[in-house]
Amino acid sequence: MAQPRYDHSVAGLGEANFEKLRTCKVLVVGAGGIGCELLKNLVLVGCEKLTVVDLDTIDVSNLNRQFLFRKKHVGKSKAEVAGEAIKRFNPNVEVEAIHGNIITNPLFKVDWFRGFDAVINALDNVDARRHVNRMCLAADKPLIEAGTTGFLGQVFCIRKGETACYECFPKPQRVVYPICTIRSTPSQPVHCVVWAKELFKLLFGDASASMLFDDPAAEGEPSSFASACAAVRTTSVDGASKAVGAALAALCDAEVKAQLALGTYKTAKKVPTPLSSPELTDGAASQPPSTITNRPADWDRAVWTAPQCSAEIAEVARELLSNDMKERLGSWEFDKDDEASMRFVAAAANLRCRVFHIDPLSLYEAKGVAGNIVPAIATTNAVVAGLQVLELLRLVEQKCILSEERTSLAEVGRYTYCQRFPTGRKCELLQPVALEGPQPTCYVCRNATIPVALDTNETTLQTFVDVVLKKKLGFIDPAVDKGNSGLVDSEDEGLARNLPLTLAKLPAGGVVNGTLLCVNDFQIDLEVNVEVRHKANKDFDEKANPERVDILTGAAAAPAVATHHDFISQNDENSEPAAKKARH
Amino acid sequence: MATFTSTKPSEEETNKVYDRQIRLWGADAQRRIQASRVLFLGLGPANVELCKNLVLAGFSATVADHRKVDAASLGYNFFADAESIGKGVGEASVENIAELNPFADVKIGSTSSCSDAATAEKLVEGHGVVIVDVPCTRGSEEERKLINEACRKSGAKFLAVRCSGDGAAAFLDLGAEHTYVVETGEGAKKTTSAPQKASYCSYADAVGVAWDSVKNKKMAQPPTPFLLDRLDALFADRPTSKKRSRDEGDFVAFARRELAARSLGLDDTILARHARVAGKCPAHIAAVVGGVLGQEVVKAVSGRGAPTNNVFAFDAATGSGTALFASPVERAAAPKAAVPVDAIEL
Incomplete structure (x- = not known):
């Protein structure tokens, strides 16, 4: 009983x-x-x-x-x-x-x-x-x-x-924004938020990994803001307002003017307007909204003015440059729940929106976008x-x-x-x-062959492994064979030399249009065949598909979903979108 | 009566805790929720779940239950534990309910029965919502009608729910004139309609309709959980002289008679099973029902979205949860914008 x-x-x-x-x-x-x-x-x-x-x-x-x-x-x-x-x-x-x-x-x-x-x-x-x-x-x-x-x-x-x-x-895929959309042609608030996160990385995190970083070794003129941004990190707490003001003036005024002069926006529907440098430099020295005493409970719901944004960024800089934070400089990563980084991103995204005539967001709204809050x-x-x-x-x-x-x-x-x-x-x-039955096209439960289109002359084996196999198809430790010859195997050091090669240049005739690869992963007990199809990079729509890969069947074939829940990071509850209606 | 509240929190503090729901239903709805107190009559399976959901959302709560905690109730009442067996259900549960949300005010209410309109009005006073967990109250159908009338008078939203191992049925009365707006779309594309009005009939009117009328298009007869609820109500209120035991044969024979008198019928296996599981409700069924109804209460209090008018039935055997209409007046043609054709299509 x-x-x-x-x-x-x-x-x-x-x-x-x-x-x-x-x-x-x-x-x-x-x-x-x-x-x-x-x-x-x-x-x-x-x-x-x-x-x-x-x-x-x-x-x-x-x-x-x-x-x-x-x-x-x-x-x-x-x-x-x-x-x-x-x-x-x-x-x-x-x-x-x-x-x-x-x-x-x-x-x-x-x-x-x-x-x-x-x-x-x-x-x-x-x-x-x-x-x-x-x-x-x-x-x-x-x-x-x-x-x-x-x-x-x-x-x-x-x-x-x-x-x-x-x-x-x-399944919805994560959206990857083309670098040019972030650096030059934002059209939505989310582009400005991504830009702000990249700026945070440039100033306080792993600068060289930022989309806004200009490799000093690269050819051509570095952007007009590069040195002003680099200066923020090395300044003292006392100098923070000045350095931030100068960096923002470079980013939101000088750089915009420079791009306009270069004709970057000649054919653009919307032409950016530079912000006023004095407003940003003077603003950096003013009272940041987060430090106002007796601030109202809904202070984070208000949209800050440009000088307020400048002041807020200077305030964050002072916090991160202070002695007890100093050792973390260069390793900061954006976290929506970290107040300082969130305030920075909200303020910077706001300024970016203003330049490009996009309605600026409040801190509260920016947090929803930046943190993919569902x-x-x-x-x-x-x-x-x-x-x-x-x-x-x-x-x-x-x-x-x-x-x-x-x-x-x-x-x-x-x-x-x-x-x-x-x-x-x-x-x-x-x-x-x-319930639906198993779908014949499913490479996971039906071992269907997955057609993948990419540029076999430009794509390296490393990119193929990272983007196609791991990111898009969900392999964890894939081994790749072409017929009897192994191409990728994390336990075979000799094969590591293949990774930097483009697919077409791989040994045993290369991986070209029509090559069938066998991909095996013991960790998830999955073996599938991948049929490679050649599609020249120029034939991809870079805006819609910056990774230049088409997965032509199964769950990975879904178009990216670009709502403000853009699935870039999936660190929040229940980011699986609920089905919109019964399939029947 | 003991109340359990902490110091008054700052709005900034509550905004943090309620962030994920404010992003869904907005600051105004959240303020209305926090200003509203729910009276839970009977802390049965459905009300335990409703109480959890609504107190988490920010409602304040009054819980009233005349029963003592018994071992079986530990199968659904996670606010009580083995040590509280024999204590009053309210006393044993209130502290753990209050712990769910330090910003909500939770207290124990009166468990005396209502014999007339005046006592019912006194009971309801101070509450924006009253939820009766029918099998866990002493009250008869007549007492529920009194409580409902008191709610209609004071403007409180009324809900009566009966949950069993087979599913559940619930009656909602949001008053003769309930005002709400309809939102469509998301994010920047979100639009809000002009205020809409819906009229709910009283509980007395709802339970007074011919059973056969309570069905949606293309249904041969009303959904099983609705019929079982009506049979349970009759069976519970049958004259004392006929109350011997609630054994299986008794209920099946009774139900067959009552259904036949209305030219309705349910399979004997369904009736026999119901005789075993009536009054028994495993926690997961209560969770489904408490979740759906909790959302209806949020719709009702926030005035956002058309709440179900006026019956919800959940059938655990099929997994289907249906909105039904039980009223002596014709269903008002819904204004076009009131019910978005496909509210969930993006």
Whole structure:
């Protein structure tokens, strides 16, 4: 007999199925917005064998929905704090909480996944979802996937050979902005925000990695702002206002005038207007908005004037140049939750917007853009996490898991959309539809060949590995063979010399139009064929596709999505966009 | 009564905690939420979830439950623990509810029953929203009608929900005249409509309609959870002389009779299962229902987006959650802009 605390579960499931649920080994990947809700549901319904993995630590902006966390937990491991909290909800539970990265931690091999009966994702980014999908396919374990964006969400099940996998359908790709858009022709606020982040890097971070950096060794005149920007880093705290004023005057006045004189904007629809240098230099010495005493609560919602921006940047410079910060100079990286870098980016983006006649953003708005913040609420997470457990119970009841029989998920699984308003002819707020089957074009679950078009005369093997295999196709440590000859293998040092070569110049006849490559990755137990097609660089639209690569099938073939959630960094909750409507 | 609040926080501090939701529903909606207090009558499975969701969002809360914590309730009430078995549900839960959000004010409310309009009005007073978790209150359908009338008088939004192992049904009454705006698009393309009005019928009117009328186009009969809810209400309120035990056969025979009298029918397996799981609601079903209804309360209080008018039914067997209309008056033709054709298409 099950304990009285399980009465509510046993009533519906019956003793036998409840016992299966109680001893079912469940892996929960993610202890954030969905994860907190999910873990609570699991322990309350009686799942006693849980493992939870999350790489993240708790932030104050999580507290409006990640209800296992309190203010005193800020900075601590999500997995560990959540694991402790759910033991209080049900002391019978054995929970293994692991603070770690599901993709890179060597503990999480395919065999480790085989040790579970079911895997439930509570993730916030495409990369980790893609990885767990591949591991579950390799380990032949059912995966219950979910995602939310604001009011919208979805839940669905995946199992090898029975249903479509996570990568059977196109996924939004991260937008990469062409360097010229950032350096010369911004047309949207996000371009100015990216520029501001690059300027932050140029001034206080790894300057040579900034898009705004001019290699002193390169031919041609360095930009007019290069020396003024370099001077900021070497100045004293007392000299910061002056140096910042000079750098901003160079960036927003002198450089703009220089480009106009060069005719850069002769054919442009919108011609930039230089800002006034004295306004920027005098402004740098004025009162920064963040330091006003008794500033109103919504001070970050106001759009700063140009002199205020200048003052704010000078204030940030003073903070970062101060003695106790000095050792970090040259290694600063933008972080939306780091106040100083956020204030800098908001102010710099604002100035950049002004030059190019784009409506400037407030600090609050700039933070949303710069940090790819996806709105998130407790209610949507609660719904999808509830539906995930409903699916888990179905897998048990319908004998998809923990049974000699193996009912196909194609028969019992569902894809459920969580809608904001009643939708469809049934007026549904929760809209279940049948699961799709595996897609023949899927290179992940159907081993379909992936056609890839690029310039074989210009693309190096290194770029092919980094951009095509790792970034676009999600390999972690790919080995590449052409017929019997190996081209890439991280364990074969002799092959490293191939990496700088262009594809066409590789040994054994090169990789040219029509070459079939076999790509193998033991870490994710995936082997696929890549068919290379030659497409000259000049035939790519550089604006739309600055990487000059076409993936012609499968999940990686989706066009980039350029909303203000541009997926450049995926460090926030639930950046998986919820499906817009049922596919049926 | 004990209340649990910390010192008054600065707006800057609350903005940080509420950042991700303010980005979704805006500062004005957030202010309305923080100014609103919800009365939770019965801390059953649905209200535990609703209470968590709404207190996290910034609502203040009054919780009232006449029952004592028992072992089975630990299967859904994560605000209580084994040590609190035997204590009053409100007393055992209030501290943990308050801990969810130091900026929300959480207190225990009166658990006395309402026998007349005056006591109902007193109970409702000071609350912007009243949510009745039906199986976890002593009240009959008559008492719920009294509470609803008091809400209509004071302007409070009213919700009654019954959750079981099969799913749930909920009635919403946002008043004779509920005003809201509709937003379409996102970011810079977001547009807000002129204020729209929706009229809700009273709870008495909603539960008084012919069951068969409560269905959407192309439905052969009302969704199962709605019928089961109505059967449960009748079964619970049947004359005491007929109340022996709630055994399976009793309920199935009763339900069959009541359905047949209305030319409706449900499969015996569904009825037999319901007899076992009525009054039992595993946490995950409560989570689904509490999430959907929590969002409806946010819509109602913020005045943003058309809330469901006026029934929500969730069927755990199919996973479908449906909006239904139960009212003696014809459904008003929705103004064109009121319900975006495809609100979720970007």
